[in-house]
Amino acid sequence: MSAKKKHCLNCKYQLTIYHKYCPNCGQKVDDKLNMRVLFHNTVMNYFSVDARFFRSFIPLLTRPGFLAKKFVSGKRLMYLHPAQFYLFTSIIFFFIFSISTQSARQKFESGLRSAFGEERAIMAETARIRDSLKKVLETNLLNAEEKDSILTQKITALLKENKKRNDSINSDSLQKKRKKEPENSVKKGSFFGFDFDTSKLDSLYVAGASMDQKLKSIGYKESDGWFGKFIGKQLIKLREKHGDGISKVFMDTIPISMFFLIPIFALLLKLFYRKRGRFAHHMVFSFYYFAFIFLASSIIILTNLIIDIPDWIDILLLLSMLIYLYISLKHFYEQGYIKTFFKSFFLIFIYLLFVVPLSFVILSVVTFFVY
16 A cells, blocks of 8 residues: 555544554555565564564573563563463473373273273173174064064173173272272272162163163162263263263363462452452462463473483472462462462362362362263
């Protein structure tokens, strides 16, 4: 756009001959687009964020509360935005964390499968029998009633066969468990405390029974309503999958839950520092603090992947995060050392004792519901 043109091409704002940039949207008045301008803007935008990140990286680690104080005071272009910093460090952390915990998650799911019993081989065998049974029924010219009669007889036989195989395979392990478990432990044939015939449920699965038949086998009634039916379906799904992938679902929900934990942390700060700024100021502090936690945790995990750090050093590094919080609160809110100490102590106490455990319970419930 030449200097004589009266309107911005982007927002149609009326311009004067003295405007080099639109005062409304910031777009340059000169509309000449060539390869130099195209790549110059792209590279400059990238390195602008990149430069702000490296300009913010060292202060975040070495100067607790500094970035939050600068951002609140108005210096918002020199350093990386707190929400951007949080998102960037959280992506790095959860990526590294997922790699480091892969073997642990595999062990967890392996243990979960063994807790469900050793029925995979049995279920595979009975599934083979079911498939052969279907082929026989499809190739024979039988009417619907005869087919239903044969299928019912075969399912009954599968139930008995599955029960016998379960007893023979698990007899030794069950005897060992009975010696270790108290009398009031979960009964044989129960699942997660729900007392029903698991062998019957497994046999219905391999026999290709409908969901309604499976729900009836675990004691579901129409009076239980849609919620009871949903819970029953989730239990059946968990049983049939032997817990495969549940840890991945749990891990995938953690980043989402953090978006709720940060405002709760900021709300606690608002309660402790009622006269120290708006809620947005406490959110800025929370974003930077959790960005530090993610960044420091990523460094610790990466170091442990390269060399095995002694446990006592890991504990000291974790304790340093609490010390970092104390120093951050002192610098950001500018209160006395003793008052800051007690506020940081009660803040950590409430957050770790109530908020985090409650969030874990909610996270577990959400994982079960979306599994």
